[in-house]
Amino acid sequence: MKKTSLPVGMHDKLFKRARVTYQIERDISDLLMDQGFNRIETPTLEHFEVFGDEISEGHYHLFDKKGALLSLRPDMTSQVGRLIASTQVETPIKFSYSGKVFNYHEEMRGLINEHTQAGIEIIGFPAEKALREAIYSAKQALDVAQVPSYRFEFSHALLLQTIVTELDLSHEEKKRLETDIIDKNITKLREFTKKKPSEFDALIRRLPYLFGESGDVLAEARQLTDNESILSALDEVESLIEEVKPSLLQVNVDLAQFPSMPYYTGLMFKVFGEKVPDAFVSGGRYDKLFQRFGASELTAVGWAVDIDSVYQAVHDSL
Secondary structure, three states, X not given: OOOOOOOOOOOXXXXXXXXXXXXXXXXXXXXXXXXXXXXXXXXXXXXXXXXXXXOOOOOOEEEOOOOOEEEEOOOOHHHHHHHHHHOOOOOOEEEEEEEEEEOOOOHHHOOOOEEEEEEEEEEOOOHHHHHHHHHHHHHHHHHHOOOOOOEEEEEEOHHHHHHHHHHOOOHHHHHHHHHHHHOOOHHXXXXXXHHOOOOOHHHHHHHHHOEEOHHHHHHHHHHOOOOHHHHHHHHHHHHHHHHHHHHOOOEEEEOOOOOOOOOOOXXXXXXXXXXXXXXXXXXXXXXXXXXXXXXXXXXXEEEEEXXXXXXXXXXHOO
16 A cells, blocks of 8 residues: 655644645745846756765665766755856846745754755855845844744854864864753753853853843853954944844844854844744854855845745634
């Protein structure tokens, strides 16, 4: 008998859910094209190296007939890096897209492994201008999708990157540090700072709690470090928030917000709501992505919105 069950993490969308998620994807895509974002479509399958230098357990892999290892795309921004390096597209340029992405989660976690995303990439423009446009366009996308309430949370990739670089942490040490910060494991963070004492000790131990109202969080963070790179990053976060805050519903800072993708290099933001545990939107600056594909460094800012999470927020609020 042929199987009728679905692979782990895959789901059928029926009737209302299928119709509404399609409408959300269409409305956001139309909005972005109306704002001058050039529509692109990238293949669902790519060579696995497009998405990383090593095979990831969180990606779906398969072999083609010649034995080449391929991946179902886990994100689309990496594909844009490949596209810029392999085509004659001239920059500066703005892209928009939508489509399926695939990320494998453990069987017992009950998470969806196939998501519909829509998003943008702003490439080659002045960074401050690109960040502002990215934030405003993300807000407009959530508004056109009729998300009832949400809050932006800002951070900066340079905080963790500076600590990792200065302490010369291995990949395993970095991952353990991230986990301990996310888990707010103060005991292990103290053990870490005793094992690797540095100028960052006070900041590392306090980092899990550096979230909330921007003024208070940034003021406390500045008292915990004299590192010029980190202080500069905090200034960048504060400056941007002061400019965009009047246009946003809610704004917070979460300095323990780590990059959702390894290519982020600068200011980052996520958007959360009350009905969904994970972020609707993840975005940020990623200037160095193109160098992975042999192209020159370019200023780049982008975001992706999870259409399925948006549906959940809108549907649950009715």
